[in-house]
Amino acid sequence: MTVAENKPLTREVYRMVLKGDVSAFTAPGQFLNLKLEGRFLRRPISLCDLGEDSAAIIYKVVGQGTAQMAAMQPGEKLDVLTGLGNGYDLADAGEAPLLIGGGVGVPPMYLLAKRLRAQGKAVHALLGFNKASEIFYEEEFRALGCTVTIATADGSYGVRGFVTDALPKSYSYYYCCGPEPMLRAVYKTAKGSGQLSFEKRMGCGFGACMGCSCKTITGYKRICKEGPVLRKEEIAWED
Amino acid sequence: MGRLSVDLCGITLDNPVIPASGTFGYGYEFAGLYDINCLGTFSFKGTTRHPRFGNPTPRIAEAPAGMLNSVGLQNPGVEKVISEELPKLKKCFRKPVMANVSGFSVEDYAYTCALLDKEEQVGWLEVNVSCPNVHGGGMSFGTDPKAAAQVVRAVKAVTKKPVILKLTPNVTDIVSVALACQEAGADGLSLINTLLGMRLDLRTRKPILANTMGGLSGPAVFPVALRMVYQVAGAVSIPVVGMGGVSSAADVIEMMLAGAAAVEVGAANLTDPFACKKIIDDLPAEMDKYGIERLSDIIGGGHAWEKT
Numbered sequence: 001m002t003v004a005e006n007k008p009l010t011r012e013v014y015r016m017v018l019k020g021d022v023s024a025f026t027a028p029g030q031f032l033n034l035k036l037e038g039r040f041l042r043r044p045i046s047l048c049d050l051g052e053d054s055a056a057i058i059y060k061v062v063g064q065g066t067a068q069m070a071a072m073q074p075g076e077k078l079d080v081l082t083g084l085g086n087g088y089d090l091a092d093a094g095e096a097p098l099l100i101g102g103g104v105g106v107p108p109m110y111l112l113a114k115r116l117r118a119q120g121k122a123v124h125a126l127l128g129f130n131k132a133s134e135i136f137y138e139e140e141f142r143a144l145g146c147t148v149t150i151a152t153a154d155g156s157y158g159v160r161g162f163v164t165d166a167l168p169k170s171y172s173y174y175y176c177c178g179p180e181p182m183l184r185a186v187y188k189t190a191k192g193s194g195q196l197s198f199e200k201r202m203g204c205g206f207g208a209c210m211g212c213s214c215k216t217i218t219g220y221k222r223i224c225k226e227g228p229v230l231r232k233e234e235i236a237w238e239d
Numbered sequence: 240m241g242r243l244s245v246d247l248c249g250i251t252l253d254n255p256v257i258p259a260s261g262t263f264g265y266g267y268e269f270a271g272l273y274d275i276n277c278l279g280t281f282s283f284k285g286t287t288r289h290p291r292f293g294n295p296t297p298r299i300a301e302a303p304a305g306m307l308n309s310v311g312l313q314n315p316g317v318e319k320v321i322s323e324e325l326p327k328l329k330k331c332f333r334k335p336v337m338a339n340v341s342g343f344s345v346e347d348y349a350y351t352c353a354l355l356d357k358e359e360q361v362g363w364l365e366v367n368v369s370c371p372n373v374h375g376g377g378m379s380f381g382t383d384p385k386a387a388a389q390v391v392r393a394v395k396a397v398t399k400k401p402v403i404l405k406l407t408p409n410v411t412d413i414v415s416v417a418l419a420c421q422e423a424g425a426d427g428l429s430l431i432n433t434l435l436g437m438r439l440d441l442r443t444r445k446p447i448l449a450n451t452m453g454g455l456s457g458p459a460v461f462p463v464a465l466r467m468v469y470q471v472a473g474a475v476s477i478p479v480v481g482m483g484g485v486s487s488a489a490d491v492i493e494m495m496l497a498g499a500a501a502v503e504v505g506a507a508n509l510t511d512p513f514a515c516k517k518i519i520d521d522l523p524a525e526m527d528k529y530g531i532e533r534l535s536d537i538i539g540g541g542h543a544w545e546k547t
Contacts, residue, residue: 040305041301041306200297201297201447202299203298203306203509204508204512206512207268209299210293211296211310212299213292213293213313220292
């Protein structure tokens, strides 16, 4: 694929648009896996938005690989595996789904919101960040016609606290993506049923190496293949 | 017999390229991407007597030109492999397959191999005495020539299929283990399994791998693997399957010159699911570059200079 855009949204968070064949993607919540020059393992990044021949991803610079990505220029070519993972199942959404995203768990919620809005659902996006300067995509969710609630851990914007401090009273179903402590908190606190997306260190990203296995109520699953999205009912926390 | 074909313990391979155990599942994940019948064969996921989840995660860490894994032999156990995985494998692969077996006691190895011996599609038993990621078994058999020989004798007693011992590089003298296996009746050897390694997370000051240590593979280990294949092939008379960091047709040729009768490809499959197919497709042109007519002619060719 070819880098079409690569711009910072905040100090550490970037949005990259890749042009190429995206026909392998079937659902929001899936991911792609990037090969970077000089890095042995690919970098799995969740899909944020999908065009006819383009995919947008949002990533945070946390290590050498993502720093390398941030320096990439439009026109550069990338070896990308697309359409990986199961993605969210929209069939359970009900009429007023709640989408909970934390930090770089926010991006997959965008394509999900877009798809659910296209089905005419009343989508409530609850987005959590550490502080005001790290917020991104608030306007983009509003532009889709979502109700948007922002929570910041330091209280510098929106509701002070975590996403679990800002859960709305009523919603039909929830979808969640974020760091594991957030997933655990949402799992415990949020009422009703939902789907949660997990992150793990992966080897291959397509089900071959068993590097990202986890135990669930319904057996062993590979986060890259039978995940990253698990239903609340099947999650078995390891401790 | 084509230009690429080789013999491995009496079974002809269309080409010497074999995806290594643990990097190719039971084949069908890859069969969705390309026709895996283009492979020489493949070595399926390490199978044990009882089902295993394996080690806690993280099980994967990156390394310069390679990776560490501490998967720890996750597999559904031999009974389920036979009842569920092999029927699926049969639908997408029509050639003899290499069954990779691991164990925690001599009895475990014999039990699992005896069951797999009855499976028609199993061409070879690759007996892994070299897994660095499990305790009380695996590598402890491969670091002691006497223990390795015990495993060979126990397995040979329950099967007529060729038995290939997969050796660990985490030893002082791999040739002594190789010779002990040959003497005990092994039909072939494969090497190297991964090199024990470790990474620390600078932020947490803790190991990245939940199991603390893991096995290093990828191009980083290729020269070590080549050296050991060269040493072992120079000392034994049974076929040696070379592996460790192989990621190109040129690497395959180099391994065969060192003495490998066939070549396994591991970590490369994980970064490029098409790696083995590409290597096979590239082999004829790469052979032409060096004036190689048939691959089987060059096995051990890298030892000829010693006699001059």
